[in-house]
Amino acid sequence: MSSRTVSRRTLLQGALVAVAFNPMSRSWASTLEAGAVSLPPLDGELLMDTTSRTAASEDFGHILHRTPWAVLVPGSVKDIVAMVRFARRQGLKIAAARGLGESHSTFGQSQVTAGIVIDMSTLSTIHEVGEDSAWVDAGVRWHELLQASLPSGKSPPVLTDYIELSIGGTLSAGGIGGQAFRWGLQVDNVLEMDVVTGRGELVRCSRWRERPLFDAVRSGLGQFGIIVRARVRLVEVPPRARTYIALYNDLHRFMEDQRRLIEDGRFDYVEGSAVASNGGRAYQLEGVKYFTPGAEPHDSRLLAGLGYEPGTLQVSDGSYFDFANRLAPLVELLKQLGVWGFPHPWLDMFVPARSAESFVQEVLSQTTEADMGQGPILLYPFRASELTTPFLRIPNDRHVFLFSLLRTAIPPTPENVASLVQKNRVIFDRLTAIGGKLYPVDAVPLSTADWRRHFHPAWERFEHAKRRYDPDRILTPGQGIF
Ligand SMILES: Cc1cc2nc3c(=O)[nH]c(=O)nc-3n(C[C@H](O)[C@H](O)[C@H](O)COP(=O)(O)OP(=O)(O)OC[C@H]3O[C@@H](n4cnc5c(N)ncnc54)[C@H](O)[C@@H]3O)c2cc1C
Incomplete structure (x- = not known):
C-alpha cells in the first residue's frame, strides 16, 4: 500500500x-x-x-x-x-x-x-487449489495464491517480480517474469475465466468455450469485460531456489549469454538488469535454479561457458517462497522512506532481439542516473514462441527483450514528472521505429493512432471485440484506447 x-x-x-x-x-x-x-x-x-x-x-x-x-x-x-x-x-x-x-x-x-x-x-476468495490448477477470485493477489498452493508443492509457473499484484490486473495486462522464457506469460497460463462483459453478461470462457471472449480478455486491458474469477495453472515446484548473480561489463556478451540460457533452459528463471558501476553501467545477470534438498544444483555445470566478470559471482539459497517474494523487504524499506509514494513514470518495452543491443545502448546513453531516481532498469529476454495471447503485442522476432526503465521521479515535482513522461514518449517513438512494442502498463501518453499501431495487425479484431463485448464503450476508459 x-x-x-x-x-x-x-x-x-x-x-x-x-x-x-x-x-x-x-x-x-x-x-x-x-x-x-x-x-x-x-x-x-x-x-x-x-x-x-x-x-x-x-x-x-x-x-x-x-x-x-x-x-x-x-x-x-x-x-x-x-x-x-x-x-x-x-x-x-x-x-x-x-x-x-x-x-x-x-x-x-x-x-x-x-x-x-x-x-x-x-473479491478475494481462493475457491479451490487442485492438482494442476486453482480457481480464484480476480481480486486475489499472486502472493495469496502462492501461500495457498505451496503447502502442496505447487505454484503458478510464471510469477511477476512483485507478487502483490492482483490476478485480474495482471491477466488484463500480461504478467511477465523470469520464467516467461519457458512458460510464456501469466495470460498464457490461465485456463478458464468468469467474465462480466460490457453488456453486463456473466460468461464463463476458456480455450474450449466462448473462445473469442477468452482471447479478447487476456491482455485485453480491461476493454471487454471485468474478470471476476480465473482458473490458473499450477505446476509442481521444488521447495528451494538457488540464485546466481554475476556482472558483465560487455552488453553484447551479457545479452548473448542471456539468449543462450533461455534456449538451453539450464536455469528455471532468467532475468537481468543494468546497474550503476564505477560511474558507468554494468549488466547484472540473474539466474535461478529450483531444487530439492539432497539434489542441490550443480554450480559449475550451470555456469559453464558464461562470460561474466571474474570475482563478481554471488550465489545464495533460499526457500521458493522467499525467492518469489524477494521484493517484499525492499518495498517495505521504500515505503518507510516514503519513496514508494513518489511518482513513477515507468516505461516498459518489448524490444526485438535483432535491434536490442543498439537500442539499449542508445537509450542508456541518453538516460542519466537522475532520470531513473534509483529505479531499476530491467533487461531480459524470452522466446516469442511461448507467447500465444493474441492481444499481448510483441515484436516479430524469435527472441524479445523486456527493457524497462522503472523510474522514480526525484524530486517528485510536476516539472520533473512531465519531463520524464516526455522522455518516455521520445523513447517510445524510437521503439516503434525499430518494430518494438510497449508493454502497456506504463506512463506514456498514447493517441488513438498509437493504439491502432500498437495492436496492428490485430487492431480490427480488437475493435470488433469491443463492438461485440462492450458496444457502448463503458469499460476501462483510463486506458485511453477508445
Ligand atoms: C512494483 C511493481 C512491480 C511490477 N512487476 C511486474 C512484473 O514483474 N511483471 C509484470 O508483468 N508486471 C509488473 N507490474 C505491472 C503490473 O502487471 C500492472 O500494473 C498490472 O496492471 C497489474 O496491476 P494491478 O493488479 O494493481 O491492477 P490495476 O493496476 O488495478 O489494473 C490494471 C488494468 O487492468 C484493469 N483491471 C484490473 N482488474 C481487472 C479485472 N479483474 N478485470 C478486468 N480488468 C481489470 C484496470 O482497470 C486497469 O486498466 C508491476 C507493477 C508494479 C507497480
Missing part, C-alpha cells in the same frame, strides 16, 4: 448513502426524486464520499488523478453484473482496480472520470 492509501474501514466510515441516480442532473440522489432511477440492490456498497473517490483517483504512478463519481465495493459477482448493467443503461463508465489507491498502474489505467471504479480487493 502506498502512504496515501486509505483503509477500507476509513472508507466505509465516511460513506454516503445514495439510493438513486438522476440521469438529468447526472448525479446521485439520496431519495427517489422525480426522474431519478433506483440503484440496483447490492450485497456490497456503492460509496460516493470524497475520501473513497479520492482514493480511487490514485495509483502507483501518482501522475494522473481522475476522480470517479462512485466506488463499488462489491459483495458478490452479482453486484458487478448489476452495476455494469446499470452503468450501461445510464451511460456511465466503469473500471476495475486492484484496490482503492492500490492499483499498480502508472498512468491512470484503472481510473474513471464520469463513472464508477470497482474495488476488486473484496
